[in-house]
Amino acid sequence: MSEFIRVERDTRGVATLWLARPDKHNALSSQMMEELEAEAQALAADQDVRVVVLAADGPTFCAGGDLAWMRAQMEMDADTRRFESGKIARALGALAALPQPLIGRIHANAFGGGVGLACVCDVTVAAQGIRMGLTEVRLGLIPANIGPYVVARMGLTRARRVFMSGRLFDADEALSLDILSKVVPPEDLDATIEAEVAPYLACAPGAVADAKRLLAALGGDVTQSAVELAMDALADRWQTEEAAEGISAFFDKRKPQWVK
Template structure:
């Protein structure tokens, strides 16, 4: 369990830490299973308001664990499919986690590690962090990571960085859309603290609903179908207990019930 550390503070902010610093927080099947179990537990806990994902040591995550990769060399196709399904489940579990998620990228993120960043709602990285998708240098492809990374950086950029395998810095990652902000290392914790405080001002159910709204609207063109979906969602959310409380609090010039005094 020490390979994935979980702490939850009094505000309901959970911090999930990849804790294999000697391996640059690379993931094997065991640590991927632990991450999935951790995310699933947080998803079901109504006291958790936000989730911060980070790493220990100098790297956020180097992606795949070397020992695990050695085992894959001698694996048959069925074993390879099982491994791929496990990693797909990991990324999908993080991507659909019904809480706001923040990637605290305190160091470099490569391959699967960068895909974890792409699955978070907000990503803040130190300016010295590096990123890459170097699977092609091993004669393989970043297929499991591709859907999430392509959504973040677009098809054109994905074609370049998937094909070249080159590394790029945090400034480039921000311009591409893989991260939202790059800061100096000494500013990282203060930036994360400020961001989390902003999240705690928001209705927990509203944040959950807006994540679903974005996911459902993304594949739809602007038109009758997307408009109908938007109308249904806003009517339902406004009619909910949280929606009514938030509007009343605004009109009465007081804090809503989910904001601590």
């Protein structure tokens, strides 16, 4: 049984996959990403599940990668670090591979890996007032493992607006970047999610899965070579003095040397 991921199923075949580490703002730890990958694979194999909703407990949708886990990687050898840092890529890959429609329920802020989670959903609905950002570069790192899915969702031109600046942006800008599909008042979020779910329940499940598979093929799936390229890029970045300085500065509660 998962500790940090919770799955709820209803009688209609709708499964809600909850990020359930609210005390840490759903920061993606090593264990949490392993659990997320495993639960996504189990849902993919469950013939009774027709739609999956990705949601989160607590005040934050997802704060990104767990910084304690990142600091621990500084002490790992290169191969072990590459395997560890690739856990988010594997979790995102499992979500992207779901044969069922995946609907994102973004009720609060999402940073780093949280943006990656939003980007693998087929439809992503967010509450007004949230903030998002690809903040890895502030730590001397890069949004690598989530990168293939972010660029596939946003397109290169839109990704250039936020991929390497680390700046935060609001829900309306996330909508214009194609990260989000809809932005609604917080009190309307659940009703909007339900409205997104309902049409699929009137469709043949096998046809929906085949249509999703065809769409991915026509649109250009994220390739394994792209995922490997991203993992290698992050592995190289971990070796830099900037990465060490960025992580150290965070835990020392000071600004890194490059901040002017």
